[in-house]
Amino acid sequence: MTRMKSRRRFIRNVSMAALASPLLLGRGARPAAAASGHEARYYEKLGEMKVKCTLCPHECRVADLERGTCGVRENRGGTYYTLVYGNPCSVHTDPIEKKPLFHYLPGTQAFSIATAGCNFSCRFCQNWEISQKRPEQVKSVELGPAAVVHAARKNNCRTVAHTYTEPVVFFEYMLDCAARGREAGIPSVMISNGYIQKQPMRELCRVLGAVKIDLKAFTEKFYGEQCGGRLKPVLDTLLTLKEEKIWFEIVVLIVPTLNDGPAEIESMSRWIFKELGPDVPLHFSRYYPTFMIKNIPPTPPNALHAARKIAMDNGLKFVYIGNLLSEAENTFCPSCGKVLIRRLMFSVTVEGMKSNRCKFCGTAIPGVFA
Amino acid sequence: MTLSRREFSKTLIGTAMGAVVGFGADPTSQTAAETGKSAVILARSEKLKRIDDDIGEESARRFLDDALIRLTGKPKADLAWKSLFSPAETVGIKLSCLPGRKLSSSRGLVAAIVSGLSRAGVGPGRIVIWERTNRELENAGFRLSRSAPRVIGTDDAEGGGYSEELEASGSVATCFSRIIERVDALINVPVLKDHDVTGVSIGMKNFYGAIHNPNKYHGQHGDPFIADLCRHRFIHGKLRLTVVDATRIQIQNGPAYYPKYAKDHGALLIGRDPVAVDQCGWNILEELRRRAGFPTLAEAGREPTYIRTAARLGLGEDRDERIERIVLENG
Numbered sequence: 079m080t081r082m083k084s085r086r087r088f089i090r091n092v093s094m095a096a097l098a099s100p101l102l103l104g105r106g107a108r109p110a111a112a113a114s115g116h117e118a119r120y121y122e123k124l125g126e127m128k129v130k131c132t133l134c135p136h137e138c139r140v141a142d143l144e145r146g147t148c149g150v151r152e153n154r155g156g157t158y159y160t161l162v163y164g165n166p167c168s169v170h171t172d173p174i175e176k177k178p179l180f181h182y183l184p185g186t187q188a189f190s191i192a193t194a195g196c197n198f199s200c201r202f203c204q205n206w207e208i209s210q211k212r213p214e215q216v217k218s219v220e221l222g223p224a225a226v227v228h229a230a231r232k233n234n235c236r237t238v239a240h241t242y243t244e245p246v247v248f249f250e251y252m253l254d255c256a257a258r259g260r261e262a263g264i265p266s267v268m269i270s271n272g273y274i275q276k277q278p279m280r281e282l283c284r285v286l287g288a289v290k291i292d293l294k295a296f297t298e299k300f301y302g303e304q305c306g307g308r309l310k311p312v313l314d315t316l317l318t319l320k321e322e323k324i325w326f327e328i329v330v331l332i333v334p335t336l337n338d339g340p341a342e343i344e345s346m347s348r349w350i351f352k353e354l355g356p357d358v359p360l361h362f363s364r365y366y367p368t369f370m371i372k373n374i375p376p377t378p379p380n381a382l383h384a385a386r387k388i389a390m391d392n393g394l395k396f397v398y399i400g401n402l403l404s405e406a407e408n409t410f411c412p413s414c415g416k417v418l419i420r421r422l423m424f425s426v427t428v429e430g431m432k433s434n435r436c437k438f439c440g441t442a443i444p445g446v447f448a
Numbered sequence: 449m450t451l452s453r454r455e456f457s458k459t460l461i462g463t464a465m466g467a468v469v470g471f472g473a474d475p476t477s478q479t480a481a482e483t484g485k486s487a488v489i490l491a492r493s494e495k496l497k498r499i500d501d502d503i504g505e506e507s508a509r510r511f512l513d514d515a516l517i518r519l520t521g522k523p524k525a526d527l528a529w530k531s532l533f534s535p536a537e538t539v540g541i542k543l544s545c546l547p548g549r550k551l552s553s554s555r556g557l558v559a560a561i562v563s564g565l566s567r568a569g570v571g572p573g574r575i576v577i578w579e580r581t582n583r584e585l586e587n588a589g590f591r592l593s594r595s596a597p598r599v600i601g602t603d604d605a606e607g608g609g610y611s612e613e614l615e616a617s618g619s620v621a622t623c624f625s626r627i628i629e630r631v632d633a634l635i636n637v638p639v640l641k642d643h644d645v646t647g648v649s650i651g652m653k654n655f656y657g658a659i660h661n662p663n664k665y666h667g668q669h670g671d672p673f674i675a676d677l678c679r680h681r682f683i684h685g686k687l688r689l690t691v692v693d694a695t696r697i698q699i700q701n702g703p704a705y706y707p708k709y710a711k712d713h714g715a716l717l718i719g720r721d722p723v724a725v726d727q728c729g730w731n732i733l734e735e736l737r738r739r740a741g742f743p744t745l746a747e748a749g750r751e752p753t754y755i756r757t758a759a760r761l762g763l764g765e766d767r768d769e770r771i772e773r774i775v776l777e778n779g
Contacts, residue, residue, distance in 0.1 A: 126701050126706065127701070127704070127706065128644065128701075139644065139645070141643075141644035141645070141701070141702070141703065141704060142701075142704035142706070143546055143547065143703070143704040144644070144645075144703070144704075145663050146663065147663050147664060147666065147667070148663065149661065149663035149664070199661075199664045201621075206614075207612075210660075210661055210664070211660060211661070212660065212661070212663070214581075214603065215609060215610065215660055306664070306667070369614065369621070370614070370616065370621045
């Protein structure tokens with residue numbers, strides 16, 4: 079309970095930082111006007127003022143004046159609009175390890191933004207107070223793509239992270255921020271559930287620097303009952319990321335009794351090894367009770383270690399444990415076993431690498447390290 | 449003087465004129481309270497047809513009064529209103545204003561309800577007329593008011609919009625409007641509409657306008673979400689009366705106003721059982737759709753099965769033989 083409250087306080091503070099901190103955003107930042115509109119990039123007009131959203135696999139059919147399941151896209155007279163373009167409700171600077179991305183510019187800061195909304199409704203969502211809200215229900219600021227990049231640079235951030243909620247639902251904003259940042263040498267990273275159609279994902283890959291995907295579980299049952307989505311499209315997104323050769327990492331939040339079965343972890347690990355390769359970093363993260371699941375205690379540490387062992391036994395080389403202090407936060411050389419990057423919470427020391435190789439045995443380490 | 453489902457639905461569109469009762473309650477006739485059935489009253493009249501997108505308060509008041517007499521078994525309208533509401537209670541009147549003034553709860557009807565409450569001794573300071581947002585209320589032609597009676601959107605509610613705490617109700621987890629949290633009793637004033645996803649939008653669906661995340665609960669045609677939502681104590685424990693505005697009905701392409709498929713019908717549907725009211729509203733919509741050449745909602749792949757689920761959960765009655773349908777005409 080203590081943790082839940084502090085988490086909620088954190089989210090509120092994150093949100094308020096956007097509104098209150100001229101240090102973060104400069105003096106020009108101002109509250110966003112209520113629910114303005116920017117035409118959506120992916121949708122079809124169906125006639126008689128109906129539309130079909132083609133951004134994510136929900137493929138919502140949306141009647142006039144209604145919104146898609148994300149709550150941030152609205153049909154106005156047969157034209158589909160995103161209501162969150164340029165209006166983040168959370169703005170903060172974070173270590174990139176917090177995303178978590180462990181093999182992408184380690185030890186750097188990410189200028190982190192989110193708008194309201196999500197296309198999932200995970201019953202264990204840690205950020206539900208913004209992800210499960212509509213844009214008019216949260217405080218937001220006006221912060222266009224150019225201002226995002228400017229603020230990132232001003233705050234010594236190497237990247238812009240689209241995070242906290244679900245960036246797929248603010249696709250157009252993320253796309254423009256990423257394109258603008260790329261020109262300025264500040265790449266964007268997408269911290270996502272991967273519930274997106276192939277074409278928009280490919281378009282994003284042209285401008286993003288890296289992606290982190292939350293693989294919620296490895297069963298359709300879990301996705302259907304706990305998240306309001308499907309597994310298959312997420313696996314398809316992972317395959318697309320591999321095809322596109324963009325750097326990506328995977329996080330699995332282990333929720334006791336719901337997705338922690340050894341057979342499920344084994345199937346997942348085998349699929350990752352076979353379809354994505356042994357070099358994809360896999361993070362098993364500790365769950366804490368929140369939102370709609372408050373009756374299941376936090377993940378026991380031994381369950382996380384057991385999952386990690388299964389994944390490594392199945393050939394994955396970089397398997398981490400998150401939300402729990404342990405040696406398993408460190409990056410070890412898969413050849414000589416020496417520590418390459420030492421992590422304690424968000425304190426990072428790169429101690430065993432030279433360029434992108436192990437300085438002890440010369441093994442190449444996958445990722446983007448400079 | 450009660451009608452079968454088929455007769456009732458046909459009556460609305462003018463084909464079963466003989467099977468109705470005249471305006472003015474007959475105190476000797478059997479009332480819903482006496483039959484033990486869920487009563488739903490259809491008031492239908494030329495005087496309930498919209499002029500300039502509104503109906504007259506006086507006509508609405510007369511039909512409402514008569515309906516309440518029949519629903520409660522009280523001999524006079526004032527007593528009927530008093531049997532449902534007490535002066536010590538704060539009463540929320542939930543409107544339906546999303547489509548703008550062409551297809552929202554009529555202002556004259558709302559004024560008639562306020563009149564009834566005042567005769568029950570509920571002072572204007574204890575009446576809140578509300579919707580999701582101020583903008584929707586204004587677009588529907590209501591003038592916002594912070595003085596008695598208040599006319600406000602949840603977005604303008606004291607303490608800020610929606611509660612911070614999550615409330616669970618079956619499959620639904622949500623933050624409720626602070627208005628519904630605070631009132632003691634509710635009168636629901638929805639509009640009878642086709643709905644592109646949930647099949648129909650009548651009374652129970654109107655409470656999606658009382659929660660912060662309705663977009664999460666349109667899957668599976670709203671089943672079981674709408675029923676689960678209406679189980680919550682803020683709704684099930686407070687709802688006293690549903691007055692469906694069927695003066696203009698959207699029979700296809702709802703829930704927004706689409707003039708090509710909107711029909712002026714000059715009717716109200718009134719009841720205390722929210723499931724029975726929705727069941728009757730659905731029957732009427734199906735009949736109007738059939739006459740216009742549209743497929744049934746089941747054939748269209750959007751049968752409102754949530755009504756059945758609500759009945760199964762004990763929120764009301766959906767069985768034809770357990771619903772008493774009464775038609776009031778003229779006035």
